[in-house]
Amino acid sequence: MKQSITLGKITKFMGLGFLSSLKDLFTGKLEKEDYVNFLRKVVVPLASVLLFIGLWHMGSQSLYNIEAEFKIEKALNDQGPAAAEAMRECIASGDVSCKPNTLPSPTQVWDSYKSLLRDHNIISADKAAFIEKTAALNEKRIAEGKDAITYTGRPSFVDQIFRSLKTVFAGFLLALVIAVPLGIFIGLSPTLKSSFNWFIQIFKPVSPVVWYLLVFMIVKTLLIDSNEDSSFTISFISVGLCSMWATLVNTAMGVSSVDKDYINVAKVLKLGNFQKIFKVVLPSSLPLIFTGLKITLSVAWMVLIAIELLAQSPGLGLFVWEEFQNGANDSNAKIIVAMFVIGIIGFLLDRLMLTIQNWVSFDKTDAI
Template sequence: MKDRSIHILNFVGLGFFEPAIRLAAGEETKKNLIALLKKVFLPVLSVGLFLILWHAGATYLYNVEKDFKIERAQEASGDAGVTLELQRIESGESSINSLPSPGAVLDAFKTLLADHRSITAKKAAFKEKVAATNAKREEQGLDPIKYTGRPSFVDQIFTSLKTVFAGFFLALFLAVPVGIILGLSSTLRSSFNWLIQIFKPVSPVVWFLLVYMIVKTMTLSYNGDVSFIISFIAVGLCAMWATLVNTTLGVSTVDKDYINVAKVLNLGVGQKVFKIVLPSSFPLIFTGLRITVSVAWMVLIAIELLSQSPGLGTFVWEEFQNGANDSNAKIIAAMFVIGIIGFLLDRLMFTVQKFVTFTEEAAA
């Protein structure tokens, strides 16, 4: 049981919990206590230190803005103005939009979850209300009546995940085949390298504008979600370059002995690619795919903001424009959600890489 647990943790990239498993099994207590201290307790301590510094910084910034408002009120209306301003600050009428504290961010996250539950209940009630009508419309070949209220924070998370996975698979299906072709031919590789080097550093904003120009013309008669199409294509084009470069490198550096074996066995091009080249290139290809997932998730927010796709990018921008008392806290809450999801996506790719390559690579 112990070895199986350790194997699973290492497989999914959570090997830093291994000392805790060994300690629970009574194995080398002193050694595993030290390892647990380094790998678990010290990181937890650093999180605690981060929260303390964050709280102190947020309190300082809050007081700076509060003192400024009070000073302005004193200059304008004297002590009566100060009293009124303090009352307005306490009631929330006079908002202080500085860095929110950790407690405020936690409260904002709870508010977002409560809002999600409320919207989910409204959706269920609406669906039940129009069920009979939609059944009749379906019989008549008409589109069903859909809920058109605003999406919740959780709905926007799933929209962003759908977009980033669509963009990732687009990048995969574009970059890997092209990378294999370029890796197999030094002539093609040198011919198209200039193109890769020019397009690789292009900003996601520029890719979005390019995709927008093309897609808006190609979808003039399309009634579906054009913003989603624009978003995932732009994400895929921004993120594909790491996979393309790593696939090309992996294929071009396959051990020549393997290629000679393929010649001796008279393998065709397809057999050589799938039985020799790809298995040998998988470690580098998956390194590129892990970078692609990270890049896709990073550029997604900016692209969703520009395309008005109802994902996390739009959520962050709307909260920034909203300017409510808890808007800043909601933005920070979204920032942590974005970071945690990015980490989980990387762990997912790491696990898939271990399944496919069967390497003993340590978690990065």
Template sequence: MSSTTSLVKKLEEQFELPNVAQEFIKKSVQYVGIPMIGILVFLFLWSIAAQNIDTSLGKFPGPSVVMEQFGNLYEEHQASREKEAAFYERQDERNAKRMEADPNYVPKVRAYTGKETFLDQIVTSLITVMSGFLLAAVIAIPLGIAIGLNKTLNTAVNPIIQIFKPVSPLAWLPLVTMVVSALYVTPDPTVPKSFLNSMITVTLCCLWPMVINTSVGVASIDSDLVNVSRVLRLPALKHVQKIVLPASIPMIFTGMRLSLGIAWMVLIAAEMLAQNPGLGKFVWDEFQNGSSDSLGRIMAAVIVIGFIGFLLDRCMLQIQRFVSWDKASAAR
């Protein structure tokens, strides 16, 4: 009997391995092979189109030119870091000599004021967009919960949301700049005004999707859950904590993902218009520069902007999967 059982197991193992291999190959083709084919076709079409487009600055940059510019931008970043290190080294040596000559001398440490590199501007844009997005979330999510729970408040606030929701960041930016200049008056600002202008503009533009989705999610909570809360006589805050938030998390995160994508697009436009530090300013400066490398560098920035936007969306999706009870709502 035991020999028969062992034979059956061996036969099952022999027939199981090909099925596993087939499933692995199928998933590899679906999730790796097909996307790679799409990317290769895109690169081929891009190369063909670039060779046939002449601009005032020369040929439109193809993939090889853009890759070359990525290398140049990284080399410029490395050279800037070396200059910064040399600047601080010279400053330390100078201060050391002054202190040897005069023990009472108080060393002065000056910050390096070199031009921001491409990588520096990426970091600046990420800090700005996340600051504006988090500020919007702090405002929008509680407001959305209140609107979803109170029909009267929803009726009162909904017209305001519908009016301001479609307003372009280009319309908000001049107003924000004037208000910040009028209210934020200090000879030595801790936070640069340019940062505040971009951050507040981002906040104003990505506020509305979060408010709308949060309120819809709260308003559409299953009536059985509401009845359970009533039976248990939960206080208002406990009702929100135990019933409202867990049930509306999928819709809240849908709004947050939409808002984060809008925030990233808005930021680039705001930086270009207001000449605030960041990727938007980099693109505009290269356009104004008009050198033979400008188109390639702009295209490199465009690819980086798109890739960062994709990564931000994926990060938000992973957070949604982690905190949400409804894993199907965070499938992709």
């Protein structure tokens, strides 16, 4: 019993309250209220998902038809009725060579998803075999002081996801390390605030693409002697610089707007400056700082795709771009798969930050 209470609490805490109503369904303790809740939190969202897929299916079907009609029309005008008939048959047979290229249907996307997973399994098996094969040789090479041979094959879709996560977290950490201390200083000192304000106001709205180009100019020169691929460095720095503004502004605001009561307490207790900052100012601005960090993480994930694409840094962004350039018959479906993966990961990252935020926050109105 106790365990189920904590489970309910945890799911609610993480903003996944619907899970607890699912749990009630399975444990069978249902009252009228629970049915209403169940209907609202499980059945209605599920229905809306089904509706979405249905609309998507119909939409892609009609787009397919438009594209097909156009192809047949074109064949008729250019080459005559015989070619048009051939084209019609070709499209009906589902042959790759004349397949209309448009929005893929849900089933195609699902198939692509499965094929991407299959591809991942093949590649990881390949990788494992390669590592096994070269293990003995590598040991020998390391003993001789040479570099080990590494696997240089194509990364799978899952590998790309992890590369993207790595980039986003590196960028997020960079934003955290720059924006939080800077925000604290700006919030504490009105002089610093007025001297940095123009800077923040001007750079905040700059687009990710421009940030990328700026970072590229600088990093390229700094790493001029290095032979290593700098695309990862460039992309994570751009992500960090692009997304840090929310944290910077929120931290500065939180620090400069600490409740006057707390400041009075600090004064009456005669806390030193250091103590005042760490015991009073920072804890009371933590909720705002975390709101900033939450926005930063979601912005980082959003701009990551564009920046990876520009920087040619391996990851989901590059995956999407390569599939688009590739133009294979299932490329469009793969792009949609990537879109959903990006969306779902973004949602999970947001929930992660929300959980941490709930953890560190306190309800101010409760305390006074």
